[in-house]
Amino acid sequence: MKKALMLSSVASMIDQFNMQNINILMELGYEVHVACNFKEGNTSSKERVKEFQKELRALGVKVNDIPIPRSIYKIHRILKAYIEVKRLASRGKYDIVHCHSPIGGVVARLAFRKERQKGTKVIYTAHGFHFYKGAPLLNWLIFYPIEKLCAKYTDCLITINKEDYERARSRFKGNKLKVVHLPGIGIDVDKIENTKVDKEQLRKELRIPKGSKVILTVAELSKRKNYECSLKAFAKLDLENVVYVICGRGKYYDVLNNLIKKLNIENKVIFTGYRTDIHCILHIADVFIFPSYQEGLPVAVMEAMAAGLPVICSNIRGNNELVIDNEGGYLFSASDSNKLSQRMKMLLTDRKTCERMKNFNKNHIISCGIDNVNQRMKYLYDSVTGEKKQVWSEEINGYCEK
Structure with missing residues (x-):
């Protein structure tokens, strides 16, 4: 059975922004695993996080509690999380890894470098780069070179606003890197x-x-x-x-x-x-x-x-x-x-x-409706693995043959 990993720094990111993606992957026949920090850093309550874990298990999703921090300055904890994700990568044999959040995205893409050479496809959704027009210089000095480096270990980079899309498309280069723009996660x-x-x-x-x-x-x-x-x-x-x-x-x-x-x-x-x-x-x-x-x-x-x-x-x-x-x-x-x-x-x-x-x-x-975004995500998952030979066309607002 095909396997997919959804990874983020914290559980609330997956709960609030990625349940539709998990459902899409399951509909496509994937066994889905989740990896994130369930214990701290979440924007939802502790009660909601516990309930979310139960909901995931009820869906048949395997839960991996990995202490990924939200702060870039907690270097020791980031390294610890990297080691745990690397172990998960080596034993998981995933077909797709879809990662989110700045630190979670960096940890996942670096940890899956070896598996990517064996065929694992790595997708990263940038929910807003920390470097942007008017951002503090420190943001550019820290986050920009890190994201540019990690783009080399990414198969598909999803951006959710036009500024990020244009910057990634023009400045980030990677082996077969595909940069796409989606209107967020979609809303009902x-x-x-x-x-x-x-x-x-x-x-x-x-x-x-x-x-x-x-x-x-x-x-x-x-x-x-x-x-x-x-x-x-x-x-x-x-x-x-x-x-x-x-x-x-x-x-x-x-x-x-x-x-x-x-x-x-x-x-x-x-x-x-x-x-x-x-x-x-x-x-x-x-x-x-x-x-x-x-x-x-x-x-x-x-x-x-x-x-x-x-x-x-x-x-x-x-x-x-x-x-x-x-x-x-x-x-x-x-x-x-x-x-x-x-x-x-x-x-x-x-x-x-x-x-x-x-x-x-x-x-x-x-x-920005959810049906539109879900359709595009479904074809994106298929196209990144080579199961669909179609690409999204902004001109016709739909998919067409390559």
Whole structure:
């Protein structure tokens, strides 16, 4: 039986972004194994990680708990993870390895060099390179040469935004390296749009005051997500009956909580923690904001668009491929809390503009639908192993003969 390995630094990456890929591989007749860190570094709760392990085993997926760190500075632990993955590579006899996340992707591609010479095909999905236009110089000095090196040990490099795609295609060279561009992992547009929710009950559960408008952000609580900007912008709003709901968990909670107290907005900001009903929460929001410093192609923004929310987001790679300024929302500089606050007020007080942006986003996001992405992933898995002699054509938005 054909075998495939799905590898990432942490379990939450696979849970949130790769279950469709696992299902596709199983449909194609592969025995699927998973390798990642189940114990720490996850953006979902410990309870969810444990439940995820059970779900994988129930599907017949073999679980390998490997302590891959998320920090590039934990060299000793990276080396330890490399040794474990190399052992897994030598005994696994995998036909396909699909790896994710910067450190997980590097560890996997280096560990599978020998097996790749024997026929194992290595696929790496870059969920947003750490080197990008405007990135810190240190990012370019560290991550760029590492990714360029590892491209030599990659059969297929999947990029999820156009900037990464163009850079990888022009600068990365490898033995038969194939660089492709996909619109993220895909989202279930119909499911999100038609989610049934008891809005009154959910608002009550989240302690949202009756009659209040809701500004929403869904993201990990980390410095990279730039909550300082959104909180400062929210504090400047001179509107009554507005709350800011933040869905996510992370190590940055205490920092943000202290800032909220300093800004004197404790009674207007609601932390929900990790939630499994984001699609429902989207339907009780009025405006979605996403001030992140760095993204690949954010699922949170795609889902907000599918739910019909106007989106205000930072003008960065990934975000500006999804949100068309003045059409589906507004773009702003990630450091400009004044502009963000102005845009919040405009959307909270202009129902006609919100309705126009709602309709635009629901139509615009259809191309990121899960059926489209899944079709392309299915053929990609087949084509990288040589089982399909077809390639994706952007001109016809479909597959054609080589």
